[in-house]
Amino acid sequence: MDAGKRTINDIFNGNRILEIPFFQRAYVWGEDQWQRLLDDMEAISSLNKPYFLGSLILKQQQKPTGSSVGDVRTVIDGQQRITTLNIFFKVLCMKNRQTHLFDRTFRLNDNNIALLHNRHDLQSFKKVLNLTSLDEIGDGDNILAAYNYFKEFLNPDKLDIQNILGSVLFVGIDLDASEDEQQIFDTINSLGVKLTTAELLKNYFFNRDDLASYSEFWEEVFEKDDKTRDYWDMEITTGRLKRTFIDLFFYSYLQIKIQESTLKVKTDDKIEFSKVETLFDSYKKLIKDYHLDKKTILSEIRKYAKLFYENFDHDIIENELIADFGIERINAIIFGLDTSTLIPYVLFILKNVKDEKEKNKIFEFLECYLMRRMVVHASTKNYNQLFTDRLISNEILSLSQLQDYIAKSSDKVNYLPTDADLKYGFENSYLVNKQSAGILYFIESRIRNRKRHGTQLLGISKYSLEHLMPKKWENHWGRLTNKDARDYRNNIVYTLGNLAIITQSLNASIRDANWKTKKKGKGNKDGLIQYSAGIETLSSYLDLEQWNESEIEKRAKFLYNKAIKMWQVEN
Known part of the structure; x- marks a missing residue:
């Protein structure tokens, strides 16, 4: 590997083919990038100070037998930048009537184009670089759009070709044929390089x-x-x-x-x-x-x-x-x-x-x-x-x-897990919300009587998880003076018997309210009944006058009994 500063003339030296992988993604730069490049080139022209345009990674390739060029390299990173530079300079040189300067820089000694493009952009790129005057060439892809943009907005009076050629620098990395480009991608990922x-x-x-x-x-x-x-x-x-x-x-x-x-x-x-x-x-x-x-x-x-x-x-x-x-x-x-x-x-x-x-x-x-x-x-x-x-x-x-x-x-x-393990899990497991909601959803999808319900079961991502007895139960669910009772409640509220899937999250004021309010809602804020239509793992429990530890235990048993019928094993 050889890394360092590279000028445009270092990269395009008249004796090197730069080959963008034939099946590489298409050229994607648009007006935002073109405008920024144009602004930067105008600034370089007046200030004449070094300007780093980004990274350029080239990988050595075998030279074709009988080829007149001395060097063939694959463009691993930098396709968008050097493509844009070619189009920018082509338009600038035509506007300045200095096409010979473009050819001397961006063509090979045999006058062929030095940058060999991918299958998506090959024809359009050739079309632009082979122009002899500022013709109308229509649209169709981003290569042609870039040409049209520079043709319209590039002002040659604000641009100094020699200053640009001397001041634009790349962070160049040259790899030999045996080096792993993927490792290089990972190393410079902070620069935004990403190939799948x-x-x-x-x-x-x-x-x-x-x-x-x-x-x-x-x-x-x-x-x-x-x-x-x-x-x-x-x-x-x-x-x-x-x-x-x-x-x-x-x-x-x-x-x-x-x-x-x-x-x-x-x-x-x-x-x-x-x-x-x-x-x-x-x-x-x-x-x-x-x-x-x-x-x-x-x-x-x-x-x-x-x-x-x-x-x-x-x-x-x-x-x-x-x-x-x-x-x-x-x-x-x-x-x-x-x-x-x-x-x-x-x-x-x-x-x-x-x-x-x-x-x-x-x-x-x-x-x-x-x-x-x-x-x-x-x-x-x-x-x-x-x-x-x-x-x-x-x-x-x-x-x-x-x-x-x-x-x-x-x-x-x-x-x-055995049935006994499963029973213990329904009664005691603390799970992340996605797992709890998933377990309840899978049970719901199996036991649901779809002919009886007019409400269609939604997708798994459409449901929210709700704690029937809220985690902050102390505010509206009565005080418990016994420490063991408090500890038991603080544990059981997180178990599956106390969890339900509903179609929309409850408002915070309803979520922590007492059982009656939590079921029916208050004012313009709906409760569990409105968000649980057709949900068979929950709806029957909303008829209860009270929701407490005993009911949580019963519902855990209900869910367990449904689960062992669904997910049967030979114990």
């Missing part, structure tokens, strides 16, 4: 000569139309990270692939390949070290991606959840209850279990397993290993295999 794993993989798998393969294995799968692109670009939070669906998919496929027994992937490599932060590097290492064929991998990716697209649905959290066990309810657990670690194993099931009944039985058991563990507040720290490694590597592809594996696991952290 998918973008890196696209340029790793394909080049300018692979248009047919690109169309077959990538464009048709991930970029077919706006709906497809929007799906894969959807961003969700998983743990501490925000990740797109396409990155989730590539991570999940990799975890499945490395468990193939025929590959004999080393344990140390499996650990390395399980790291989200180095996903791109993991693909390169897997393919290189285990001698995999890229086209075979792409063919597999296409099949898995189709299944992913057809089955994983984040929108389920906005819509009514069906009562039948299956992929819809698994989606609600994954996206509504933050259990994305489940995705690799579910994708593995979708690919390899052909019988729909067997598949849904597996999904039923997974729901039972996960929701029981949620009720008892069991640890989730081993889920990543369980669902990305063990169940896949052991090829657990039937209900009986899954039940046996969980039952016989020597790893107690992955235990399946």
Whole structure:
């Protein structure tokens, strides 16, 4: 790696091709950035002081055989800036009638354009840079729009070409062919550099000569139309990270692939390949070290991606959840209850279990397993290993295999809670709000009589969690002189028997009010009755004259009895 200051003439030296990855994202700068650049160039022209335009990362590439150029480099970071500079200088030089100066700076010695653009912008960029006069060229994309902007607003009298060429500086980083650009991205992330794993993989798998393969294995799968692109670009939070669906998919496929027994992937490599932060590097290492064929991998990716697209649905959290066990309810657990670690194993099931009944039985058991563990507040720290490694590597592809594996696991952290555990959980567990609301919602979705209720069950994200006896009960629920009684109440208000899902959060004045007011509301502020229409886990309890510890215990038992019928296990 070589880092330091770079002038425009250092970067465009007449003997170097700068190649933007062919499948890189399109040029996206707009009027705000163009105006800022123009203002800055005018300031540089008058002050003649060094001006840092940002970072530029170039990676050494192999020079084509017989090429007359001395150097070929890929633009890893800086595409937007150097593209804009080319267009800016082209317009300035035409307005000044100094096109020879532009050609001397931004073209190669053989007069070809030095900056070789991506597939999205190649034709428009060539069109602008090959102009001989300030022609009208219409709109159509941001490259043409940038030309039109500078053509209209650039005033050559305020700009000094030589001052700009001498004063504009980049923070340049030159990488050799063996260095890892992803690591560099992470290091300079504070500068706003961010390429997704998918973008890196696209340029790793394909080049300018692979248009047919690109169309077959990538464009048709991930970029077919706006709906497809929007799906894969959807961003969700998983743990501490925000990740797109396409990155989730590539991570999940990799975890499945490395468990193939025929590959004999080393344990140390499996650990390395399980790291989200180095996903791109993991693909390169897997393919290189285990001698995999890229086209075979792409063919597999296409099949898995189709299944992913057809089955994983984040929108389920906005819509009514069906009562039948299956992929819809698994989606609600994954996206509504933050259990994305489940995705690799579910994708593995979708690919390899052909019988729909067997598949849904597996999904039923997974729901039972996960929701029981949620009720008892069991640890989730081993889920990543369980669902990305063990169940896949052991090829657990039937209900009986899954039940046996969980039952016989020597790893107690992955235990399946018994009915007795479940009862204790409903009576005693303190859970985070999302988990409590999720448990109540899943029970509601199974027991709800949809024919009887005119009110449709909403999506899991549409409900708020309410403490029936408020956490601040001392104000309106009577004083307790006995310390044990106070302690018991302070504990039981946080348990599932005292929690309910409603369609809208109560006003603070109603939330902490007495039972009668909390049910009916006061003035223009509605209460529980108005926000619980059709909710069978709550509505019957709103007929009670009192709500106290005894009723909380009874409701916990009611919820437990519903749960053991839903989530049945062989104890």
